[in-house]
Amino acid sequence: MLAFIIRRVIQALLVLIVVALLAFTLFRFVGDPINQMVGIETSAGERELLRAQLGLNDPVLIQFTRFVWNAAHFDFGASYQFKRPVIELIGERFSATIELSVVSALFSLVFGIPMGVYTALHRNAWLSRFFLTVSLVGISLPTFLIGILLIFAFAVSVNWLPSFGRGDVVNIGFWTTGLLTWSGVKAIILPAVTLGLFQMALIMRLVRSEMIEVLRTDYIKFARARGLPDRNVYFGHALKNTLVPVMTIAGLQLGSIIAFAIITETVFQWPGMGLLFLKAVQNADIPIMSAYLLLVALIFLSINLVVDLLYVIVDPRIRIDARAA
Amino acid sequence: MRAQPEAMSTAQDSKSEHRAQPRGIFRLLDNDIAFSFWQSKVTVLAALVTLLIVLGALLAPWIAPHDPFDLKTLSLLDAHTPPAWVRDGDLRFLLGTDDQGRDVFSTILYGLRLSLAVGLMSVAFAAVLGIALGLVAGYAGGAIDALIMRAADVQLTFPAILIALLIDGTAHALFGQYRDESTTIWVLVLSIGLSFWVQYARTVRGSTLVERNKDYVLAARLIGIGPVAILVRHILPNVIGPVLVIVTINLALAIILEATLSFLGVGLSPTEPSLGTMIRIGNNFLFAGEWWIAIFPGITLAALALSVNLLGDWLRDALNPKLR
Numbered sequence: 001m002l003a004f005i006i007r008r009v010i011q012a013l014l015v016l017i018v019v020a021l022l023a024f025t026l027f028r029f030v031g032d033p034i035n036q037m038v039g040i041e042t043s044a045g046e047r048e049l050l051r052a053q054l055g056l057n058d059p060v061l062i063q064f065t066r067f068v069w070n071a072a073h074f075d076f077g078a079s080y081q082f083k084r085p086v087i088e089l090i091g092e093r094f095s096a097t098i099e100l101s102v103v104s105a106l107f108s109l110v111f112g113i114p115m116g117v118y119t120a121l122h123r124n125a126w127l128s129r130f131f132l133t134v135s136l137v138g139i140s141l142p143t144f145l146i147g148i149l150l151i152f153a154f155a156v157s158v159n160w161l162p163s164f165g166r167g168d169v170v171n172i173g174f175w176t177t178g179l180l181t182w183s184g185v186k187a188i189i190l191p192a193v194t195l196g197l198f199q200m201a202l203i204m205r206l207v208r209s210e211m212i213e214v215l216r217t218d219y220i221k222f223a224r225a226r227g228l229p230d231r232n233v234y235f236g237h238a239l240k241n242t243l244v245p246v247m248t249i250a251g252l253q254l255g256s257i258i259a260f261a262i263i264t265e266t267v268f269q270w271p272g273m274g275l276l277f278l279k280a281v282q283n284a285d286i287p288i289m290s291a292y293l294l295l296v297a298l299i300f301l302s303i304n305l306v307v308d309l310l311y312v313i314v315d316p317r318i319r320i321d322a323r324a325a
Numbered sequence: 326m327r328a329q330p331e332a333m334s335t336a337q338d339s340k341s342e343h344r345a346q347p348r349g350i351f352r353l354l355d356n357d358i359a360f361s362f363w364q365s366k367v368t369v370l371a372a373l374v375t376l377l378i379v380l381g382a383l384l385a386p387w388i389a390p391h392d393p394f395d396l397k398t399l400s401l402l403d404a405h406t407p408p409a410w411v412r413d414g415d416l417r418f419l420l421g422t423d424d425q426g427r428d429v430f431s432t433i434l435y436g437l438r439l440s441l442a443v444g445l446m447s448v449a450f451a452a453v454l455g456i457a458l459g460l461v462a463g464y465a466g467g468a469i470d471a472l473i474m475r476a477a478d479v480q481l482t483f484p485a486i487l488i489a490l491l492i493d494g495t496a497h498a499l500f501g502q503y504r505d506e507s508t509t510i511w512v513l514v515l516s517i518g519l520s521f522w523v524q525y526a527r528t529v530r531g532s533t534l535v536e537r538n539k540d541y542v543l544a545a546r547l548i549g550i551g552p553v554a555i556l557v558r559h560i561l562p563n564v565i566g567p568v569l570v571i572v573t574i575n576l577a578l579a580i581i582l583e584a585t586l587s588f589l590g591v592g593l594s595p596t597e598p599s600l601g602t603m604i605r606i607g608n609n610f611l612f613a614g615e616w617w618i619a620i621f622p623g624i625t626l627a628a629l630a631l632s633v634n635l636l637g638d639w640l641r642d643a644l645n646p647k648l649r
Contacts, residue, residue: 015479030498140631142581144588145623148608152620156611163612259484266589267608281494281591289494300482 008308012301017068019297023290024067027077028060030286076291081283086291090273095175096166097272100264101257103179103188104196109250112200116207117239120215131204138201143260147194147267154190162187164269191268195260199253206249210242244314251307255300358643371635378629382437389431390417393598400426405610408617421617423606429617432598433625439599440626443513444580450518451579452572455525460556460564462526463533474530477523485520489582492516493591517582524571532564570644573637577630584626600626 034047034056051057055066070076076086115135119128138146155163167183169176178184214220215238223233262274269275273292280288362368381388403426406415420429462473480488496512536542537560545555587601588608598606600622607619 015482018479026495030495136631136634137627140577140634141627142585142588142630144585145604145627148604148611148619148623152611152616156614156616256484259487262486262490263585263589278490278589278591281490281497284494284498286498289491293491296487297482304482 004312005309008305012305015301016294016297020068020071020294021064023071023293024064026293027067027286027290028056028063030284071291071294076294077287079280079288080285081279081288086287089276089288090291090295091174093271093273093276095177096270097258097261097265097274099177099179100188100191100195100270100272101254101261104192104194105199105250105254105257107192108196108199108203108253112203113207113239113246115200116204117211117234119204120208120211121234123212135201135204138197139205143194143198143263144267146197147190147264150190150194151267161190163190166271191264191270194267195257195264198260199250199257202253203246203250206246207242210245211238214238214241244311247314248307248311251303251310255296255303258299259296361643362639365639367635368639371632371639374628374632375636378437378625378632379441381434382441385431385434385438389428389434390419391428391431393427393432393435405615407615420621421615423603423618424610429603429621432603433600433622436598436600436603436622437625437629439510439597440580440583440601440629443510443517443583443599444576447514447517447579447583448521448572448575450514451521451575452525452568454518455522456529456561456565456568458522459526459529460533460560463530464537464552464556464560470530473526477526480520480523485517485578485582486585488520489516489586490589490591492519493586497591513583513586516586517579520582521575521579524575525568528567528571529564532567533560536560536563566644570637570641573633573640577633577637580626580633581630 034051034054055063058066074087078084079086079089082089115131118125119131122128151163154161162183165187166178167185167187168181169178169184170180178188220233220238223237228236261270261272262278264270265272265274266278273295276288277292279285280292362372386392403415403418403422404424406418406422406426407413408421408429409416409419411421418428418430420433422428423432458473462470493512493516496516542555542559545559550559583599584601584604587599588605590605603622604619604626607615607617607622610618
């Protein structure tokens with residue numbers, strides 16, 4: 001078990017170093033950092049001075065080591081557009097993105113799992129067909145289109161929900177939350193649904209196919225033969241066994257939710273990291289881009305690691321394999 | 326979708342009675358796959374919609390009532406006209422006009438050309454790159470294999486949209502103000518293509534690993550055929566099957582990705598609108614009640630993505646021997 005964890009952590013660290021190399025290459029070699037920082041009227045001498053101060057004349061390996069060292073201390077330099085430290089800019093927006101991602105992940109689980117169970121149990125009911133059609137639409141439609149359609153339906157046609165921003169937020173230490181105010185709760189509904197619809201469809205289909213598969217197995221037949229009530233068979237025996245793959249996918253999807261938040265945040269002008277990253281891409285603001293890249297890689301790898309470990313804890317078969325390996 | 330299992334089982338029944346094998350092109354039309362196609366109404370409908378959209382895009386210069394790129398015919402007086410059946414609508418503009426007086430219907434037809442072209446080119450690019458790397462990785466093995474597959478692993482950690490945005494942003498920084506319309510398309514193709522190659526490489530590598538130890542490959546090596554010729558002429562035809570399914574599913578994804586990038590404003594420019602750009606423009610006028618500028622291109626995009634997806638799903642099931 002310990003060997004398994006150590007191996008996974010080393011793998012994750014290797015990937016992180018590769019990503020850091022990529023981010024560094026971006027930062028150092030795409031465009032001249034000095035040109036981006038100073039105005040046109042800065043003299044060549046001043047430029048050279050700044051170059052030396054920032055250590056841009058040192059050997060590349062030393063620069064890379066310094067880059068990694070700084071990144072490990074969350075120092076990513078200053079943004080070209082805003083002339084402020086990148087980590088400050090990201091810090092202000094971090095909680096908005098995480099809150100949106102978590103709420104939409106919860107939304108997809110709370111609706112996806114029951115819908116999946118229902119469609120598996122009542123395969124020919126009209127409601128199942130309806131759910132499956134909705135899920136097909138959820139998988140096929142691009143996120144931004146879903147967002148626009150929802151805005152059109154709920155914010156333009158009937159003015160029920162706000163179409164942009166976060167509403168009023170409350171500060172709790174460094175964390176800002178919109179979930180404690182009524183306007184904040186109203187503001188998060190449309191973006192969270194937009195972001196979560198794809199995952200909901202995915203989870204529903206996954207639960208459905210796993211459930212159909214499990215219902216065919218012998219131990220379910222045996223449970224029925226013992227005369228257990230349907231509810232116990234379905235939820236106690238069947239659903240429990242479908243949740244292992246669902247947990248994995250849901251965990252991994254949390255990573256892509258954070259990435260897809262870029263689109264949702266743009267549609268709804270949600271003040272999160274995704275919107276910041278998009279503006280950076282549009283304005284070639286390399287420090288923000290490389291910082292975001294590293295941060296997202298870190299989040300993804302941590303999630304992957306946690307999912308792997310949970311998998312080992314939940315499924316005893318893997319535990320034995322891991323011990324043998 | 327749901328009609329699939331039933332269709333498959335009937336296909337199985339018909340297989341038991343032996344039929345004479347027709348030749349040439351007719352073999353394509355008369356087999357289990359074609360049979361399962363005609364059995365599934367949803368698939369036939371999806372194919373029809375796809376065909377209609379592709380035809381509309383191909384024939385745009387002849388069937389579009391207006392040319393949205395011909396600035397002479399545009400008049401700002403026509404701008405913001407609602408669809409023909411709404412009050413204040415104009416029969417000349419069936420689906421209304423956008424903020425520059427461009428006919429929405431014509432612009433959709435021309436926009437489809439761009440969306441389909443970018444989608445097809447980027448999938449082709451991703452497929453060629455992925456297949457080549459997969460073949461090399463599977464056949465060469467060792468350090469080359471490890472290098473290519475680890476690169477694939479790293480890339481798989483990130484969703485395609487993020488990779489595409491990063492490549493686009495980098496190109497932005499590299500070329501800066503030298504960007505014009507022709508380079509934007511290639512940057513877009515490059516960024517979408519590079520974000521999709523991993524799937525092809527993994528699939529092809531897997532099948533190549535199996536194929537490379539088979540007798541025909543050993544025989545080919547024995548008579549002195551070079552590795553490139555073995556890969557391209559002998560192994561490639563045997564590993565290409567599963568790739569077709571990925572191509573179809575990826576095509577829908579690529580079209581959506583292009584639309585998304587254009588919507589985010591890092592794709593094609595507003596003077597040469599793809600579907601995504603049109604929706605981006607229309608989004609600005611949604612609150613003014615001018616819903617048609619965004620909604621009609623949106624419906625077209627949705628119909629296209631949905632139909633291609635359905636076709637991909639059907640192809641995957643039809644080619645999967647386990648489901649037969």
